Amino acid sequence: MIPFLDLKAQYQSIKPEIDAAVLGVLGSTQYILGDEVAAFEREFAAFCNVKHAIAVNTGTSALHLALLAAGIGPGDEVITVPFTFVATVSAICYTGAKPVFVDIDPVTMCMDPTKLEAAITSRTKAIMPVHLYGQMADMDPIMEIAKRHNIPVIEDACQAHGAEYKGKRAGSIGISAGFSFYPGKNLGACGEGGIVVTNDDKQMETMRMLRDWGQSERYHHVMKGFNYRMDGIQGAILRVKLRHLENWTESRRSRAKLYDAGLAGSTRVTPPTQVADRRHVYHVYAVRSPERDRIREELTKANIQSGLHYPIPVHLQKAHEDLGHKVGDFPVSEKVASEVLSLPIFPEMTDEQVKTVADAVNNGGQRIAA
Structure with missing residues (x-):
C-alpha cells in the first residue's frame, strides 16, 4: 500500500x-x-x-x-x-x-x-x-x-x-x-x-x-x-523538526517535480501550477479532474491512498448556512471543490512510489511494471 x-x-x-x-x-x-x-x-x-x-x-x-x-x-x-x-x-x-x-483564482486556487x-x-x-x-x-x-x-x-x-x-x-x-x-x-x-x-x-x-x-x-x-x-x-x-524542515521541503518539491513529469500531457488530470514568483512547499499535491471520484476509486482499488481537500466549500457547509449563500455564489470555488484530488506526497516517498501513483492515475488504476 x-x-x-x-x-x-x-x-x-x-x-x-x-x-x-x-x-x-x-x-x-x-x-x-x-x-x-x-x-x-x-x-x-x-x-x-x-x-x-x-x-x-x-x-x-x-x-x-x-x-x-x-x-x-x-x-x-x-x-x-x-x-x-x-x-x-x-x-x-x-x-x-x-x-x-x-472567489478564488482558478490557477492558484488562492x-x-x-x-x-x-x-x-x-x-x-x-x-x-x-x-x-x-x-x-x-x-x-x-x-x-x-x-x-x-x-x-x-x-x-x-x-x-x-x-x-x-x-x-x-x-x-x-x-x-x-x-x-x-x-x-x-x-x-x-x-x-x-x-x-x-x-x-x-x-x-x-x-x-x-x-x-x-x-x-x-x-x-x-x-x-x-x-x-x-x-x-x-x-x-x-x-527538532524545524531543523529538518528545509530538507523535508526540498524532498517534497522534488516529489512534486516527479509527479509533474509523470502527469505531463495527461488526458485525465491537470497537475497543480507552480507560479514562477513563488516557492510552493507542497503541503498537498492536488490535481484536478472532472472524473475525480472515479480516479479516486481506481487508486483505492490499486492500494493507493488519496485525499480530498476540500470537497465542499465553506459557503455551502450546513454549519455556515446562516451566512445565506447558495450554489452558484462562488462558481470557481465550487468547480474546483468538485474536481480536486490530493495524491500521496511526503518527504520519505520514493521515486518508484511517485511513478507508481502517476502511472495508476494515467492508466485507470493499473500499476505499470518498472
Missing part, C-alpha cells in the same frame, strides 16, 4: 532526537510553555524572517488571536475565501465578526485579487488570504488594495511553512499570520499545535496575554483571555 502520508517513517528517521527532546521536557517538568517553547518561538520567528512568534495550542487559535489583536469584534467583517479548511472561517466567527467571501475590492465595505476590518496547499496567494495586489483602504492583512499560513512570495517568507508580509502544526502539516507536532507571527510589538504583547488567560503577570488578568498555551513537549518536538 502507498500511504497518503507516512508519519511513522518520519518519526523513525529522527527517533533519537525526538525521544531525547521529550525526555528532556519530562525531566525539566516544564510541561506548559517553558524554555523549550520559548526557544522554538525564537527559532520559528527567525525561520519566517519576523520579529515575534507566539506559540499556541492550534492553528485555529493562532488565527483567532491574530484577529483579536487586530481589533476584530462583533459587527466587523473579515474578507476571506470559501475554498479553505473550515477553521479559517471559524476563527473569524469566534470573534463575533462576519466572514465575507471572495484568493482572486481582482474580486477583492468589490467585497470591501465600511465594516471591513481585516482581509485574510489563505496560502492554500503550500503556495502563497498573490500578495502584492492584495496588500496594495488593503493599504489603500487602511485594512490590515492577516495571512492564513497554516499550510505554508517555508513558502515564499517574491523572496518573502509566508507570514512576513501581513500584519500577522497563523500557522498550524497539526501532525500532517509540513512541520507537524506529535499532537496539536500552532503559532502566530508578527513584526508588531504591541500585537505580540496582546497575543501573549490573550493566550494565557489575559495575564500581564501571574494572577493579574488585564483582559479576558484564553487557555491557548502550547505544551512544553510539543515545543521541544517542533524544535
Whole structure:
C-alpha cells in the first residue's frame, strides 16, 4: 500500500532526537510553555524572517488571536475565501465578526485579487488570504488594495511553512499570520499545535496575554483571555523538526517535480501550477479532474491512498448556512471543490512510489511494471 502520508517513517528517521527532546521536557517538568517553547518561538520567528512568534495550542487559535489583536469584534467583517479548511472561517466567527467571501483564482486556487475590492465595505476590518496547499496567494495586489483602504492583512499560513512570495517568507508580509502544526502539516507536532507571527510589538504583547488567560503577570488578568498555551513537549518536538524542515521541503518539491513529469500531457488530470514568483512547499499535491471520484476509486482499488481537500466549500457547509449563500455564489470555488484530488506526497516517498501513483492515475488504476 502507498500511504497518503507516512508519519511513522518520519518519526523513525529522527527517533533519537525526538525521544531525547521529550525526555528532556519530562525531566525539566516544564510541561506548559517553558524554555523549550520559548526557544522554538525564537527559532520559528527567525525561520519566517519576523520579529515575534507566539506559540499556541492550534492553528485555529493562532488565527483567532491574530484577529483579536487586530481589533476584530462583533459587527466587523473579515474578507476571506470559501475554498479553505473550515477553521479559517471559524476563527473569524469566534470573534463575533462576519466572514465575507471572495472567489478564488482558478490557477492558484488562492484568493482572486481582482474580486477583492468589490467585497470591501465600511465594516471591513481585516482581509485574510489563505496560502492554500503550500503556495502563497498573490500578495502584492492584495496588500496594495488593503493599504489603500487602511485594512490590515492577516495571512492564513497554516499550510505554508517555508513558502515564499517574491523572496518573502509566508507570514512576513501581513500584519500577522497563523500557522498550524497539526501532525500532517509540513512541520507537524506529535499532537496539536500552532503559532502566530508578527513584526508588531504591541500585537505580540496582546497575543501573549490573550493566550494565557489575559495575564500581564501571574494572577493579574488585564483582559479576558484564553487557555491557548502550547505544551512544553510539543515545543521541544517542533524544535527538532524545524531543523529538518528545509530538507523535508526540498524532498517534497522534488516529489512534486516527479509527479509533474509523470502527469505531463495527461488526458485525465491537470497537475497543480507552480507560479514562477513563488516557492510552493507542497503541503498537498492536488490535481484536478472532472472524473475525480472515479480516479479516486481506481487508486483505492490499486492500494493507493488519496485525499480530498476540500470537497465542499465553506459557503455551502450546513454549519455556515446562516451566512445565506447558495450554489452558484462562488462558481470557481465550487468547480474546483468538485474536481480536486490530493495524491500521496511526503518527504520519505520514493521515486518508484511517485511513478507508481502517476502511472495508476494515467492508466485507470493499473500499476505499470518498472
